Amino acid sequence: MKILLLNYTDTGGGAAIATERLLTALRHNDINAELGVIEKKIFNTSVIVLKKNSFIERYLFYRIIKKIFIYIENKIYKNNFKTSNPIQHSTNKKTLIDINYINKSDYDLIHLHWINYDMISIEDIAKINKPIVWTMHDSWVFCGAEHHPNILENDTRFIEGYNKNNKPKTTLGYDICRKTWERKKKSWKNAKFNFISPSNYEKDCFNKSALFKNSQSNCTVIPNIIPENTFKPFDNKTLKELCQIPFGKKVIGSGAAEVTTKKSIKGEYLLIDTFKKIHNKSDYHLVIFGDNNNLFLNELQISTFSTGFISNSYILAGIYNLCDVFVCSSLIESFGLVCLESLFCGVPVVAFNTGGIPDIVEHKKTGYLAQCFDTDDLYSGICYCIDNHDELSHNALIKAHNDFNNKDIIQRHVDFYKSVLNK
Numbered sequence: 001m002k003i004l005l006l007n008y009t010d011t012g013g014g015a016a017i018a019t020e021r022l023l024t025a026l027r028h029n030d031i032n033a034e035l036g037v038i039e040k041k042i043f044n045t046s047v048i049v050l051k052k053n054s055f056i057e058r059y060l061f062y063r064i065i066k067k068i069f070i071y072i073e074n075k076i077y078k079n080n081f082k083t084s085n086p087i088q089h090s091t092n093k094k095t096l097i098d099i100n101y102i103n104k105s106d107y108d109l110i111h112l113h114w115i116n117y118d119m120i121s122i123e124d125i126a127k128i129n130k131p132i133v134w135t136m137h138d139s140w141v142f143c144g145a146e147h148h149p150n151i152l153e154n155d156t157r158f159i160e161g162y163n164k165n166n167k168p169k170t171t172l173g174y175d176i177c178r179k180t181w182e183r184k185k186k187s188w189k190n191a192k193f194n195f196i197s198p199s200n201y202e203k204d205c206f207n208k209s210a211l212f213k214n215s216q217s218n219c220t221v222i223p224n225i226i227p228e229n230t231f232k233p234f235d236n237k238t239l240k241e242l243c244q245i246p247f248g249k250k251v252i253g254s255g256a257a258e259v260t261t262k263k264s265i266k267g268e269y270l271l272i273d274t275f276k277k278i279h280n281k282s283d284y285h286l287v288i289f290g291d292n293n294n295l296f297l298n299e300l301q302i303s304t305f306s307t308g309f310i311s312n313s314y315i316l317a318g319i320y321n322l323c324d325v326f327v328c329s330s331l332i333e334s335f336g337l338v339c340l341e342s343l344f345c346g347v348p349v350v351a352f353n354t355g356g357i358p359d360i361v362e363h364k365k366t367g368y369l370a371q372c373f374d375t376d377d378l379y380s381g382i383c384y385c386i387d388n389h390d391e392l393s394h395n396a397l398i399k400a401h402n403d404f405n406n407k408d409i410i411q412r413h414v415d416f417y418k419s420v421l422n423k
Contacts, residue, residue: 001417002032002106006097006120007113009039010047011311014337015114015137018198018224020044025225025410038096038119042311050097080173085150086331087265090116090140091180095124103129109417113137116147122180126187131420135196136219138334142209144177144184148265148332149205151354157181161210184211194420195219196413198335199356222412223359223404224335230313231344233397236321243305245322249285250386253323253347255338256290256330267329267352268296270375274329275300277379287322320345325385328357331373336360343367343400348392350381360404364388366396 003026007019019035023046026033036050083089096119102110112125112134125132138147142158149155153168160166162178171177188211195212197203197219206212206219237247245251252275256266276299278284286304288297297304310316320326326342328351333339336357339349343360349367351357361367368381385392 001421002108003034003111003417004102004105004107004109005033005035005111005113006050006115007035007037008115008117008119009041010035010037010044011041013114014335018137018335018337019113019135020047021225021227022410022413023047024227025406026413029410029414031414036097038117051101052096052098081176082170082172083146083150083168083177084152084170085146085148085155085168086263087138087146087148087150088116089145089176090118090147091145091176092116092118092120092122094118095121099124099127103127108421109133111135111417116140122183123187126191131194131423132191133194133196133417133420135198136202136206136334137198139202139205141195142206142211144179144181146177148334151332158205159208159210181211188215191215191217193217194416196222196416198222198224199359201356201359202334220416222416223409224337224340225406225409226337226340226344226400226404227313228344228401228406231317231320231341233346233393234318234321236318239318239322243287243322245285245287245305249303250283251285251287251323251325252382253287253289253320253326253342254329255288256328265331267331267373270331270373270378271327271329272296272299273375274327274378274382275302277375278302278382287319289316289319316341317345320347323347324389325350325367325382327351327378327382329378330354330357333357339367340400340404343396344404346393346397348385348389348396350378350385352378360399362395362399364392366392366399 005019005023007016009016010020023033023035035047040047040049109131110128114137140147144162149158150168155168157166162181167175200221203219203221256268256271262269281302284302286302288304289307289310291309307319320342326347326349328339333355339357339360342349343366349361351361352372353369354372361369363369368384370377370381
């Protein structure tokens with residue numbers, strides 16, 4: 001069995017990290033797997049940069065027609081499209097890889113992951129002549145151009161089907177969501193995909209979707225892999241000294257600090273409002289990882305250790321271990337990778353009761369699920385987790401190793417591959 005995983009890049013975002021971890025786990029279990037990418041950023045001999053399109057497409061079409069097409073598209077369509085949905089939108093009208101190379105290769109199965117940024121067009125996905133497994137790292141598969149429905153407006157177009165009459169009131173101009181959905185409906189009407197959902201939430205949405213509820217495609221739930229030998233609890237005394245975090249402080253961790261306005265699905269503006277509710281700010285210390293915005297940090301008036309983007313998993317595990325509680329302020333998560341990484345380190349999680357997070361965070365058992373998007377309740381969750389840290393930490397470790405152990409998750413992937421190939 002030879003597997004080709006496809007993802008736009010091999011690190012940098014949640015989908016890329018999850019895909020690279022799956023690749024590593026498959027190879028450690030003697031599965032012949034490779035990861036094909038457009039952008040390779042880490043040294044891994046099993047990650048290959050895929051062939052680009054043919055000579056004519058690369059030079060004649062790509063350099064001339066594409067520039068004209070992009071100019072027209074931006075002027076007429078994208079610049080006239082307005083939405084309050086802060087999530088990314090992708091139309092996937094072009095293909096950067098050579099589909100013929102994949103079809104003529106000796107791979108037995110193609111496992112799609114995050115293939116946006118025009119890695120593969122909607123139309124060309126249906127032209128792959130090998131069995132396809134597709135992990136949904138967001139909701140783009142069954143939505144239009146948006147990677148998640150506009151939950152702030154209770155947008156249910158992915159269930160009803162996209163038409164001119166059910167467009168959200170705040171979506172103005174050329175409706176790229178409807179046009180993209182119609183292309184999917186036309187191109188994939190006879191396709192037989194085999195989907196993996198990392199959470200029960202995404203599977204439920206998939207089953208309700210107008211695109212797939214009556215299709216021949218199927219969907220199973222298999223969580224993402226967390227390297228359990230890396231993400232684990234350890235003595236943080238030396239690390240706290242290194243990071244100049246005073247002992248006795250209540251340490252709150254978060255990975256969202258880049259945007260201060262209502263333009264991010266990570267909900268930084270909700271996090272700011274929550275942290276402003278903290279009394280006796282001198283008793284607290286924040287640990288922020290990932291890209292950050294100085295405006296975000298300046299508004300809080302709480303001592304902060306900010307790491308910037310962390311690509312090394314061992315360092316990231318150390319960052320979690322600095323914290324007494326981890327706060328996830330996302331408006332929606334297909335899975336909640338950072339939440340599970342935190343649990344593996346024995347750190348309770350506070351998050352909104354949204355998306356796939358309830359698969360990971362059990363209310364008042366492994367953390368606290370706040371009402372969406374109630375910052376008073378999110379603050380209450382922080383207090384609860386700090387006050388009940390030891391019990392929640394113990395439960396978090398049990399939950400992580402019982403429900404998300406590596407051996408079980410990789411076996412479920414292999415069994416799914418085999419079932420697809422047997423069909």
